[in-house]
Amino acid sequence: MSTHQPPMQQAPAAAPGGPYPGYTSPIPVVRTHLGHALASEWTKIKSVRSTLWTLGVFVLLVVGIGLMAGALVESNSDSETLSGENPLSFGFFGLLLGSICIITLGVLTTASEYGTGMIRTTMTACPSRARVLAAKSIVFFAVAFVFTLATSGFVAMVQASMLESTGARTPTGGDWLKATVGISLYMALLGLLSLLIGSVIRHSAGAITIMIGVLLAPLVLALFMATESLAKLREWLFEYSIPNQLSVFYANSLSESGPSGWDPLWIMLGLTAVVYAGAYALLQSRDV
Amino acid sequence: MIELEGLTKRFGEKVAVDHLTFSVRPGIVTGFLGPNGAGKSTTMRMILGLDRPTAGDVRIDGTHYDRLKDPLTYLGALLDAKAVHGGRSAYNHLLCLAQSNGIPASRVAQVLETVGLTAVARKKAKGFSLGMGQRLGIAGALLGDPRILMFDEPVNGLDPEGIHWIRNLMKSLAAQGRTVFVSSHLMSEMALTADHLVVIGQGRLLADTSMADFIRANSRSYVRIRCPQRERLRDVLHQAGITVVEAGGGALEVEGGKAEQIGELAARYGLVLHELSPQQASLEEAFMQLTAEAVEYHAQAGPEPAPRDWGAGWKEA
Numbered sequence A: 001m002s003t004h005q006p007p008m009q010q011a012p013a014a015a016p017g018g019p020y021p022g023y024t025s026p027i028p029v030v031r032t033h034l035g036h037a038l039a040s041e042w043t044k045i046k047s048v049r050s051t052l053w054t055l056g057v058f059v060l061l062v063v064g065i066g067l068m069a070g071a072l073v074e075s076n077s078d079s080e081t082l083s084g085e086n087p088l089s090f091g092f093f094g095l096l097l098g099s100i101c102i103i104t105l106g107v108l109t110t111a112s113e114y115g116t117g118m119i120r121t122t123m124t125a126c127p128s129r130a131r132v133l134a135a136k137s138i139v140f141f142a143v144a145f146v147f148t149l150a151t152s153g154f155v156a157m158v159q160a161s162m163l164e165s166t167g168a169r170t171p172t173g174g175d176w177l178k179a180t181v182g183i184s185l186y187m188a189l190l191g192l193l194s195l196l197i198g199s200v201i202r203h204s205a206g207a208i209t210i211m212i213g214v215l216l217a218p219l220v221l222a223l224f225m226a227t228e229s230l231a232k233l234r235e236w237l238f239e240y241s242i243p244n245q246l247s248v249f250y251a252n253s254l255s256e257s258g259p260s261g262w263d264p265l266w267i268m269l270g271l272t273a274v275v276y277a278g279a280y281a282l283l284q285s286r287d288v
Numbered sequence B: 001m002i003e004l005e006g007l008t009k010r011f012g013e014k015v016a017v018d019h020l021t022f023s024v025r026p027g028i029v030t031g032f033l034g035p036n037g038a039g040k041s042t043t044m045r046m047i048l049g050l051d052r053p054t055a056g057d058v059r060i061d062g063t064h065y066d067r068l069k070d071p072l073t074y075l076g077a078l079l080d081a082k083a084v085h086g087g088r089s090a091y092n093h094l095l096c097l098a099q100s101n102g103i104p105a106s107r108v109a110q111v112l113e114t115v116g117l118t119a120v121a122r123k124k125a126k127g128f129s130l131g132m133g134q135r136l137g138i139a140g141a142l143l144g145d146p147r148i149l150m151f152d153e154p155v156n157g158l159d160p161e162g163i164h165w166i167r168n169l170m171k172s173l174a175a176q177g178r179t180v181f182v183s184s185h186l187m188s189e190m191a192l193t194a195d196h197l198v199v200i201g202q203g204r205l206l207a208d209t210s211m212a213d214f215i216r217a218n219s220r221s222y223v224r225i226r227c228p229q230r231e232r233l234r235d236v237l238h239q240a241g242i243t244v245v246e247a248g249g250g251a252l253e254v255e256g257g258k259a260e261q262i263g264e265l266a267a268r269y270g271l272v273l274h275e276l277s278p279q280q281a282s283l284e285e286a287f288m289q290l291t292a293e294a295v296e297y298h299a300q301a302g303p304e305p306a307p308r309d310w311g312a313g314w315k316e317a
């Protein structure tokens, strides 16, 4: 960039081998692929303060509330209180609140790029919109899964040993799997759903509000449907509300019918897949 | 080489870009001029595949931008200096861009050095001044050492030293055989930088010409004369073989720099002159005239909104 010769009026002669003349960079040309986009998104997610905040608060909520719940139950019970119950189930409260952090982080991963205008830079660097959405989804999903697994696993271990003296049953392998891996997959999918809504709405506050509505509205609505005629709908809203689906992983569903076992995971997987397809179609057709 | 063919973009009723056909050649700086809201940024976004054209086509060396396998090492663009996440440091911003195209991380430090931001590399972008943000955007465009460069109003917010720097940068990039496409509002700025000129107004192509031709056609010099004995003076000048044209306000105009000759003739024939002044039409005036006509033409042509003042597009945005 130091040559200061006067600019040529005519285009220079064609470069050997190419129909289009021009400059050839000494920088090696690399065919970009998903791996590059993943590295880029990983740098992005770890280089902003909002990630630290949301994940920090998440860890505090899940561990803090989980341990507090365990301690409270333990100090207020004798050797029979919890007889036969799953001691891992007290992790539920922390994760319920923590889900708001995961939702926020998910939304910010996409929507904040629209808010700042960064999305245009991103899409210029990686013009394949499918690849951008995939890279963001994979990186976010991995982060959310690992954080939930580590915190919920820790809380579960502490609670299992804390509540031994209350008559709770020894958790089975299935109990453990659901309360750690299962719930972590579910939370990561919930966050991914938020990420997709962020990509559709393109506005952080709006998308977070919508997702918190999705989280809480069914329960709140159910509370107001006291009339007989709405009983069926009320029950359905209740059973398929996200908090109740979360509790299914601890086998202490708030109701007897409705989703059980691993059902919530399949429900969330299906929902996320459908929304992913929609978000992708919109991303393709809209201007950035 | 960037080739546009009938490129059109409509936002609802508003035609932002209207059948643009031109090409941007390598080895020269091509200036892209137009008043606020003319459609320059929209055209650039379509080149990058960010906005989908309503009609027409644009290709980069024969390929659509989104088909490029190595976008950043092929085309570097500064669109909007604010297209940055404010919470990220300059270094991390450029690093994530470099990684997305497999560009060695060592380039980040190099371009930061080039644009003079090394000292604030670890500072968050939201604390940057307008000019610093602009420099960060330019660093992003240079990151892949691309063969095509596109700058949307790069001098926006730069200090005089920065303007001088970017001017030389663009010239030297073009001299290396790269394609340089740069938008601006300022004709005077382009006259110093660009070799070729594309002017648009209301989304339409108004001029696609070499800078030299544009200057030759538009920067005429002439002499303005005021004289109480106009008819006598006209005769005298006519006899001397000098063509005189009637200008507004009772003044006369003579093409070229013939002020001395006219003064001597007037003295010889005892004519009183109230004014004898050499004039130079500025390129800026020529540009304003060019685009003003487009606005007028547009207003008469159809059921479009009334003629807008220059700032209208900007105010809406």
Ligand SMILES: Nc1ncnc2c1ncn2[C@@H]1O[C@H](COP(=O)(O)OP(=O)(O)OP(=O)(O)O)[C@@H](O)[C@H]1O
Pocket (backbone or CB within 6 Å): B011, B014, B015, B016, B034, B035, B036, B037, B038, B039, B040, B041, B042, B043, B185, B313, B314, B316, B317
């Ligand atoms: N996303 C959009 N939605 C609706 N209208 C738009 C959009 N983007 C641009 N426009 C309109 O298109 C026209 C062209 O805008 P554009 O930003 O391309 O102009 P410009 O030449 O870059 O102007 P400036 O010199 O002010 O930067 C304007 O009237 C603008 O209001």
Ligand SMILES: [Mg+2]
Pocket (backbone or CB within 6 Å): B040, B041, B042, B152
């Ligand atoms: Mg613009």
